Amino acid sequence: NEHIILAKRPQGMPDESDFTLEEIPLPVPQAGEALVRTVYLSVDPYMRGRMSDAKSYAKPYEVGQVIAGGAIGQVMESADPTLREGDFVVGTWGWQRYAAVQTGSLRKVNPDLAPISTALGVLGMTGLTAYFGLLDIGQPQAGETVVVSGGAGAVGMIVGQIAKIKGARVVGIAGSDEKNRYLTEKLGFSAAINYRSDDLASALAEACPDGVDVYFDNVGGEVSDAVLRLINRNARIPICGQIALYNLEKPDTGPRIQSLLLTNTALMKGFLVGDYASRYPEALQELAVWLRDGKIQYAENIVHGFEKTIEAFLGLFSGENLGKQLVKVSEE
Numbered sequence: 114n115e116h117i118i119l120a121k122r123p124q125g126m127p128d129e130s131d132f133t134l135e136e137i138p139l140p141v142p143q144a145g146e147a148l149v150r151t152v153y154l155s156v157d158p159y160m161r162g163r164m165s166d167a168k169s170y171a172k173p174y175e176v177g178q179v180i181a182g183g184a185i186g187q188v189m190e191s192a193d194p195t196l197r198e199g200d201f202v203v204g205t206w207g208w209q210r211y212a213a214v215q216t217g218s219l220r221k222v223n224p225d226l227a228p229i230s231t232a233l234g235v236l237g238m239t240g241l242t243a244y245f246g247l248l249d250i251g252q253p254q255a256g257e258t259v260v261v262s263g264g265a266g267a268v269g270m271i272v273g274q275i276a277k278i279k280g281a282r283v284v285g286i287a288g289s290d291e292k293n294r295y296l297t298e299k300l301g302f303s304a305a306i307n308y309r310s311d312d313l314a315s316a317l318a319e320a321c322p323d324g325v326d327v328y329f330d331n332v333g334g335e336v337s338d339a340v341l342r343l344i345n346r347n348a349r350i351p352i353c354g355q356i357a358l359y360n361l362e363k364p365d366t367g368p369r370i371q372s373l374l375l376t377n378t379a380l381m382k383g384f385l386v387g388d389y390a391s392r393y394p395e396a397l398q399e400l401a402v403w404l405r406d407g408k409i410q411y412a413e414n415i416v417h418g419f420e421k422t423i424e425a426f427l428g429l430f431s432g433e434n435l436g437k438q439l440v441k442v443s444e445e
């Protein structure tokens with residue numbers, strides 16, 4: 114068995130030396146626990162926040178402790194009659210090959226509904242984030258313009274497609290032409306802008322001739338500064354993530370935009386997907402129907418091998434992934 118622990122708190126952009134991969138004995142499940150073999154594990158931008166000890170909504174990881182996070186596995190041993198050997202489950206045991214996990218913290222995954230990996234993506238945390246942030250706060254209406262940054266990521270590509278289902282015109286922002294072609298040609302976004310190579314202000318003005326009614330913000334920083342200059346009266350701005358800021362060593366003070374919110378009577382609101390937990394079942398059901406009916410598609414970027422986990426995590430900050438980044442640890 115192996116696991117990955119936080120070796121020290123990263124300063125700025127993390128690197129391999131902030132983590133240690135260790136060999137450890139196979140855990141022995143205690144009362145109330147199941148032994149699980151990891152099949153997929155998730156690497157997520159929010160994990161960067163938990164590596165720091167700054168005050169936040171989630172408890173910081175402890176130095177020397179395993180990196181906790183979303184994972185899918187197969188039950189090898191269980192004394193809980195509702196979980197049988199061979200069942201697939203999703204939980205938060207994180208970066209370890211085998212884990213003894215409290216059965217109450219596991220949700221069964223139905224492999225006949227969709228590929229099991231979707232339980233970490235479109236039918237899991239990132240799909241739910243897109244769903245609640247967009248529908249609860251963004252509330253896109255038919256004919257409105259929705260802009261989504263981080264548009265080719267796990268959350269962003271689902272945001273754009275749900276906005277389309279609601280009849281909105283969707284403009285994505287992502288870091289490569291290849292990603293943007295995927296958004297316009299495969300997913301039917303009306304336009305997609307490359308924030309690394311395009312002149313943002315003019316590309317946005319061209320792509321949003323009627324202004325911006327909903328801005329779903331995954332990245333923050335200069336990309337968001339440019340979009341916010343185009344908001345319309347009564348615009349809604351769900352603040353989902355600020356990945357452009359996660360590795361900054363000094364706080365970033367951008368333009369002060371409160372007057373734009375005031376004059377446009379706009380709403381900007383942060384949200385945490387976990388606060389919607391009581392509504393997950395209804396959302397997962399609707400997402401599964403959209404998926405089955407071909408109204409939403411998803412992409413996954415899968416690297417193979419537990420030893421690639423750290424590299425896959427670091428790749429999130431250089432945009433290596435189209436869609437949900439996963440690590441495949443063992444066969445299904």
Ligand code: NDP
Pocket residue numbers: 157158159238239242263264265266267268269286287288289292331332334336352353354355356357358384385386387429430431432433434435436437438
């Ligand atoms: P993604 O799949 O979108 O992966 C991260 C992507 O961010 C990269 O592929 C990269 O794409 C882009 N990126 C990286 N660095 C920068 C930068 N400096 N400026 C602009 N873009 C950058 O991750 P997720 O979909 O899982 O998460 C998206 C956002 O949502 C994150 O900010 C995350 O923290 C947040 N989140 C919030 C939740 C909540 O409850 N509020 C829950 C889940 C996620 P590119 O090539 O386009 O640069």
